[in-house]
Amino acid sequence: xxxxxxxxxxxxxxxxxxxxxxxxxxxxxxxxxxxxxxxxxxxxxxxxxxxxxxxxxxxxxxxxxxxxxxxxxxxxxxxxxxxxxxxxxxxxxxxxxxxxxxxxxxxxxxxxxxxxxxxxxxxxxxxxxxxxxxxxxxxxxxxxxxxxxxxxxxxxxxxxxxxxxxxxxxxxxxxxxxxxxxxxxxxxxxxxxxxxxxxxxxxxxxxxxxxxxxxxxxxxxxxxxxxxxxxxxxxxxxxxxxxxxxxxxxxxxxxxxxxxxxxxxxxxxxxxxxxxxxxxxxxxxxxxxxxxxxxxxxxx
Amino acid sequence: xxxxxxxxxxxxxxxxxxxxxxxxxxxxxxxxxxxxxxxxxxxxxxxxxxxxxxxxxxxxxxxxxxxxxxxxxxxxxxxxxxxxxxxxxxxxxxxxxxxxxxxxxxxxxxxxxxxxxxxxxxxxxxxxxxxxxxxxxxxxxxxxxxxxxxxxxxxxxxxxxxxxxxxxxxxxxxxxxxxxxxxxxxxxxxxxxxxxxxxxxxxxxxxxxxxxxxxxxxxxxxxxx
Ligand SMILES: Nc1ncnc2c1ncn2[C@@H]1O[C@H](COP(=O)(O)OP(=O)(O)OP(=O)(O)O)[C@@H](O)[C@H]1O
Ligand SMILES: [Mg+2]
Numbered sequence: 001x002x003x004x005x006x007x008x009x010x011x012x013x014x015x016x017x018x019x020x021x022x023x024x025x026x027x028x029x030x031x032x033x034x035x036x037x038x039x040x041x042x043x044x045x046x047x048x049x050x051x052x053x054x055x056x057x058x059x060x061x062x063x064x065x066x067x068x069x070x071x072x073x074x075x076x077x078x079x080x081x082x083x084x085x086x087x088x089x090x091x092x093x094x095x096x097x098x099x100x101x102x103x104x105x106x107x108x109x110x111x112x113x114x115x116x117x118x119x120x121x122x123x124x125x126x127x128x129x130x131x132x133x134x135x136x137x138x139x140x141x142x143x144x145x146x147x148x149x150x151x152x153x154x155x156x157x158x159x160x161x162x163x164x165x166x167x168x169x170x171x172x173x174x175x176x177x178x179x180x181x182x183x184x185x186x187x188x189x190x191x192x193x194x195x196x197x198x199x200x201x202x203x204x205x206x207x208x209x210x211x212x213x214x215x216x217x218x219x220x221x222x223x224x225x226x227x228x229x230x231x232x233x234x235x236x237x238x239x240x241x242x243x244x245x246x247x248x249x250x251x252x253x254x255x256x257x258x259x260x261x262x263x264x265x266x267x268x269x270x271x272x273x274x275x276x277x278x279x280x281x282x283x284x285x286x287x288x289x290x291x292x293x294x295x296x297x298x299x300x
Numbered sequence: 301x302x303x304x305x306x307x308x309x310x311x312x313x314x315x316x317x318x319x320x321x322x323x324x325x326x327x328x329x330x331x332x333x334x335x336x337x338x339x340x341x342x343x344x345x346x347x348x349x350x351x352x353x354x355x356x357x358x359x360x361x362x363x364x365x366x367x368x369x370x371x372x373x374x375x376x377x378x379x380x381x382x383x384x385x386x387x388x389x390x391x392x393x394x395x396x397x398x399x400x401x402x403x404x405x406x407x408x409x410x411x412x413x414x415x416x417x418x419x420x421x422x423x424x425x426x427x428x429x430x431x432x433x434x435x436x437x438x439x440x441x442x443x444x445x446x447x448x449x450x451x452x453x454x455x456x457x458x459x460x461x462x463x464x465x466x467x468x469x470x471x472x473x474x475x476x477x478x479x480x481x482x483x484x485x486x487x488x489x490x491x492x493x494x495x496x497x498x499x500x501x502x503x504x505x506x507x508x509x510x511x512x513x514x515x516x517x518x519x520x521x522x523x524x525x
Contacts, residue, residue, distance in 0.1 A: 003410050204391055204402075210349070211454065212379035213406035215371075 004217075011221035012228065015197045022193040023229065030186040030233025030285060031240070034278040036179030038241045040172060041274045042266050047168035050263040052104040053124075054157045060138055062125040062145050063152040066095075072150030076125060079148060083141050090127040098123050108252035108265040122152055183285060186233065190226045190289030198222060198297045205298065219294040226290020227283055234282030238275040245271050301327040301458060301489045302348060307357030309343055317343040318354070319513040325491065327457075330484045332500050333493040334524055335510035341493035344510070345460045348491065349381045350374050362457055379407055382451030382459040382488075386466040388443045390435040396422065396446050397431040403450045417453060425449045425479055441472035448479055452488075459483060461492040465499060473499060497524040 016023055080090045095118045106113035129138050135158050146154045208218050249265045302325040310316040318340040325331055333341045346352040347359055350366050358365045390399050404414045422428055425445040435443050465473030477499055484490045507522030
């Protein structure tokens with residue numbers, strides 16, 4: 001067992017050395033494509049932060065003063081229930097809930113977030129309209145709430161999110177397409193590198209087969225090599241992603257207050273998840289590329 | 301040990317390399333395959349370790365019909381069969397020791413076994429002291445000895461040799477034949493294809509003669525022609 005492991009590792013690294021140029025090309029392409037995938041995921045998450053308030057089909061939010069009394073809250077609640085023909089659902093987001101949300105919304109402006117506490121945070125009634133309600137109708141009935149005591153303001157999703165969500169889907173889709181094509185190129189490069197490595201060692205493979213080495217024994221060093229291309233690509237992409245995210249987050253903090261983009265950062269550790277995803281995709285790409293090469297070109 | 305039953309192998313409609321061949325080889329026998337160039341000797345040898353498969357007939361090796369053997373079993377079949385070729389098929393960037401050790405390594409023999417068995421077999425073929433040379437630093441005869449050592453190191457039941465003396469001068473060729481004879485005396489069955497009249501005539505072993513894929517003679521203690 002140990003002898004096998006030693007053999008496998010020796011062969012894998014020998015092959016790396018012999019095939020340095022192709023290996024480098026495969027690894028770099030894998031890294032860039034994975035970085036593309038990673039940045040897509042990361043930016044989508046950042047956009048989601050920006051839209052945190054409006055998750056779950058919320059179209060209208062009634063903001064309550066921090067000083068609103070429970071009677072005033074009850075009044076708003078009753079008014080919302082009375083409009084059940086337009087409003088399918090309304091949920092109260094209390095101080096704690098609103099503070100948690102603020103963690104995301106002010107992720108890029110920790111200074112602002114620190115100023116918020118249970119005493120001064122606006123609480124919210126988040127309302128989801130019924131299917132038939134268009135937002136214009138909702139706007140018409142909204143006067144019924146904005147005049148009530150204790151209400152700070154009423155906001156509509158339409159006014160805030162259309163630009164952002166358009167940007168999000170525009171960039172998200174195109175960046176992802178680009179990454180997928182690059183990833184395809186990476187798989188092809190890995191495939192070609194492994195094929196070349198197999199071809200370079202066809203005499204050895206012929207001898208191995210004649211003395212009775214199993215196909216898997218012959219195949220595994222090559223597959224491991226391809227897997228490593230992918231994993232190393234994932235590691236480089238992780239470094240790139242980390243650098244990118246750090247610099248962007250720092251950059252966002254110097255944006256003017258209320259630029260509207262302060263939430264466009266990822267600070268909640270999601271970047272670690274993305275790195276893991278990049279490693280997994282990288283390993284898969286390597287396994288696919290080398291697996292196809294090893295099963296198709298072993299009959300040399 | 302080996303039995304062919306009505307074996308036919310063709311590469312295309314008009315190239316029939318072996319036609320309806322049948323014979324038996326007992327354990328420990330030494331058999332020469334002779335015949336003109338293109339008569340099917342190499343093809344026949346290749347069917348004995350499943351490098352080639354006949355379209356018709358059965359090939360029994362060590363009690364199994366290997367024609368329909370599942371691919372997963374073929375490596376285990378081959379561990380019982382050593383191969384020697386006219387062009388040695390050594391790995392040029394590996395030393396003598398590594399070339400022989402390779403045959404053990406790739407079937408998962410542990411290092412301590414390799415360390416013990418490789419020097420022993422190199423001693424047997426007369427290459428003691430040349431373990432660290434590369435094939436390019438050896439004569440043709442010495443290279444063929446390495447290949448014999450590699451074929452024999454796993455103690456196969458059967459040794460297949462395809463013109464092992466084809467590239468060697470007569471004296472060197474005789475040296476290789478003495479080696480194969482010794483290996484045969486340890487109980488290993490040897491099947492050897494050759495053009496070398498002198499060798500066949502001096503050894504006086506069983507001779508199977510092919511002509512255009514057909515067995516035309518099968519003679520105990522035979523001569524070349
Ligand atoms: N891979 C192949 N594809 C097509 N035809 C082949 C192939 N290998 C061998 N043949 C043909 O099969 C016939 C037998 O060839 P084989 O190599 O078995 O002869 P041989 O007796 O070993 O000849 P030699 O003494 O020259 O080595 C020949 O006509 C040859 O041209
Ligand atoms: Mg031949």
